[in-house]
Amino acid sequence: MKLNDRGLLIVLSGPSGVGKGTVRKALFNMPGHNLEYSISMTTRKQRPGEVDGKDYYFVSREEFEKRISEGKFLEYAEFVGNYYGTPLDLVNEKLAKGNEVVLEIEVQGALQVREKCPDAVFIFLAPPSKQALYDRLRSRGTESEDVIEQRVQKANKEFQLAYKYDYIVVNDTVENAADRIMAIIRAEHAKTERTIHRYIDLLK
């Protein structure tokens, strides 16, 4: 049954520290999906445990800026002195295979994708409370007080942008959040505006 099985571009976004990466991993560990992760490119320092080409493509600032000038990003953003971007060719390649493509990106980048791909599904991952996010940012421990303060300020601005998304999913527990996102993906497949053309074929 192909009618409810069309691929989608899914944008998972939200403030830094809300747990996008953890929720995305839980989502990908769920059974029975054909999700493909779009690996971002960044100029930020590789953290312990991170793998190049799996967690991110780690590139130099020079390389990143060359790619910007060549129009090779679906979106990109600069934050705390580092670039983060989604390589356009890789997304197109995965979409061409008919799979779902999940972007896990910053709010600034998500709004760029909104303009280029209005048909994508935009999910804002929210913390259970503001305080929970602040605590999380502080407990991460890999960044200086200055960087934490910048992230807090940025989060405060990003909280206000949730209304621009299609869905708000609260990260109360990682499992709940991943479950809800999977439900959203399945529901989006059944949306009349996505299925009506194939439905008409079906009834011929």
Add this chain to the structure above:
Amino acid sequence: MKLNDRGLLIVLSGPSGVGKGTVRKALFNMPGHNLEYSISMTTRKQRPGEVDGKDYYFVSREEFEKRISEGKFLEYAEFVGNYYGTPLDLVNEKLAKGNEVVLEIEVQGALQVREKCPDAVFIFLAPPSKQALYDRLRSRGTESEDVIEQRVQKANKEFQLAYKYDYIVVNDTVENAADRIMAIIRAEHAKTERTIHRYIDLLK
């Protein structure tokens, strides 16, 4: 976490014979939901195995018409000489408790609800093919050839109205259809337009 947990009015509809009742029962057998079924009222003859007050409220034509004149139906329709309707007071009672209310109704009735409750979620249950529905209508065996022919004609008209619904779910297997409907309900809870007000409270 209350943010994604608000109750909804869910309208499950589709042509006669598509399997609305079977899918609805499978949906209600799924674990971990708080769905409430809105039992319809009808003047049609009770079929073997059907229970009054569980499958339908079976009432006389006189009683039904009295209730129409008193404005006691959220929607009603007449088909093959019988009335079918949704008692308004029972739906309101269930919604007041904060539960999801599921209506399993004819297309004609669903479009009435669309006008009265634009915020409800409208799901069109479709057969895997036209032929599958015709076969099903014929194999039911409880109705005369005349009634079957009327249902086929009605289905042919109703197929054209799917575009008025929010979602089209294909009843390829009962389990798949019920799964998709549950996913739709969960996703609808996370929709930004439903959650944004509470989200703002959350961030205070």
